[in-house]
Amino acid sequence: MNTKRKATTVAVAGTAVGALGLGLLAMPAGAEDAPELPEIGAQQLVGSVLSAEPKAMAGTAEVDNELGLPAVPGVPALDAQQARVYYDGAGKGRIALEKDSSEHTYVLGDDALWSYDSEAGTATRTALPAEARQQPESPEAAGADPAQAATQVVEQLRKTSDVAVDGTARVAGRAAYELVLTPKPDERTLLREVRVAVDAEERLPLRMQVLTHGTTEPALEAGFTDLEFGPQPERLFEFSPPAGTEVTEQGAGEHPRDEQHEAAPEVDIVGEGWDTVVLARIPEELRQQAESGDGDMDMAAMLEQVGKPVQGEFGSGHVVETRVGTALITDDGRVAAGAVPEQVLREALENR
Template sequence: MEPKKKAITAAVVGTALGVGGLVVVAMPASAGSAPKLPQVSAEELVQSVAAAKPAAFDGTVTVSNDLGLPAMANAMPGAGALNVNSAHVYSDGAKNMKVALTKGTAQETIVHTGNTVWDYNSQTNSATKTTIPADVATKHGMTDGKAADPATAAKELLAKVRESSNVAVDGTATVADRPAYELVLTPKPTERTLLREIRIAVDSQTRMPLRLSVLSNGTTAPALELAFSQIEFAPQPADLFAFTPPKGAKVTEKQAKVDDKTKALANEAQASTKFVGDGWDTVVTGKVPADMLKAQPAQGERKGMDPQKMLSRFGKRVSGTWGSGYLFTTKVGGAVLTDDGRFAAGAVPEQVLYEALGAK
């Protein structure tokens, strides 16, 4: 399978299932009148998005989620990001970024400057300062801020899905009071996927993605829509990225490091991960570390956790020639975790997941 086709899974699963990683991608304004813009071909638009340089900006972001996820609160990694009401994002267009997330009455502020990351929670009045050593940052890509860069995230998604898609420009739109082109990616007819299309609203001037919509089959409204409701492209003052904990805040300092155990787990996960199929119906399979399925006792203020109870609460018990385990579904995809720790995930019907588990 070609590398670009293998990468489709990361794009689809990252967009549809691992949405927590894309919450700061770009989030949406209400629909406005369709502006008149010069015609542009789909290929020209794609190329201009890929070539666009990151811009400094100040923007307000919102998320609309109709994925059909169970009410699991923060029980699973990344799920808590779906409870964000809004986010205010500041970027200097280089390596500095500030994100203020609002969740009900609480606010979380994350500031990434150089090799330092501050994470402050207003509800607990506590802050964590993490210093990332240069060697760790270089080896693991922790200094470029790409994970939180809306333009970069959308560019990577576009690069990964276009190989197995029909790509077209479907008119124009107004997003965050800015004129934008509507870029639409639809799976080719041979693809077995739950997704109908992915739409990206691209700013007509900066070529920065302003809105990302994921639509599933049989629905008219997006299952997930992320977009800017307000954005201003302008240089950001340096002191904006200088964080000082509020008076009385409990501050914890730590240094990011990759220990031998973490390295071993990462190597094990990488060795067991493979891709089955290609295109939009690619399924990623692998095996989770055995420790992840064992009950974790309470330690200090940390509550104990029983993964098996969580699985039975949120998953559906299933079995087949591939074995037995739990099925988790959303409107845009699903995942199966077997009793012996194998998994399969993708934006596909459950039968495709079972086939992937049984593949040799």
């Protein structure tokens, strides 16, 4: 299989796992009896996850973003309540994110990726010529598929982790191995471990749990609540905009736009593994709107309420901390975020 096409198959849209590099997803888990499975080595399980061929499937993932970090103008956040995920096993896919009374739909067909927002009545068609059949980034859809999010986490963290298999689990009615990644001693992170339930038969990640120190309850969790493998109707991978939809055409490699048609912010990645930091800049127009009160939020007042003032070589700003991550928003509109202590964010900003 063409490697670019395979990468596209794994997820309809989105290559970033999220601002903290770990999905930014949470969902309630249902406990089921652990199945008996043959023993398997940790590295063998990791290898099988990363080399597994995508299969035709349909599934539902419940999603709840409870990070506690503030919404930042121009920086997309995943706030869907659940997602329906479909693949045809040959390169096409569909992800439908449900949000209250609206839905965001991403459809990857033969030659284009469609992004549709039912509430805004807008759609974007991104052409995918054969020589450039690699998915455009879509921060909102990133991580909506638990299998995609977990596979990326395993790929990103395996070199900086101690890896083990810790028993079995049953997720969405399917038997799974529990793969555990623990940060190596020199990693600077707020997290204790990431647990990935891997389907024993298909080697597809079914659930991802992120745990921090001081509690046995996952701080973040993403997983399928139902999942079926098998052929899917071809119509799922076709899209025709409803009448009255405002359609935007763009070429492969162009940056997607948000609901206000502003260009998505450039994102820079600093470091690797557990202490990865994501850097971005709030678009100037949105920052001015937020500061003047012309936008949907008073960003300065919000940061004063939920953050603490900080100063350093990077300038001045506010830090917002949660159990699983930290965000530093500077007064000149820069944003640094990661599953790391404040000092790591300071260093990332000061070295740029």
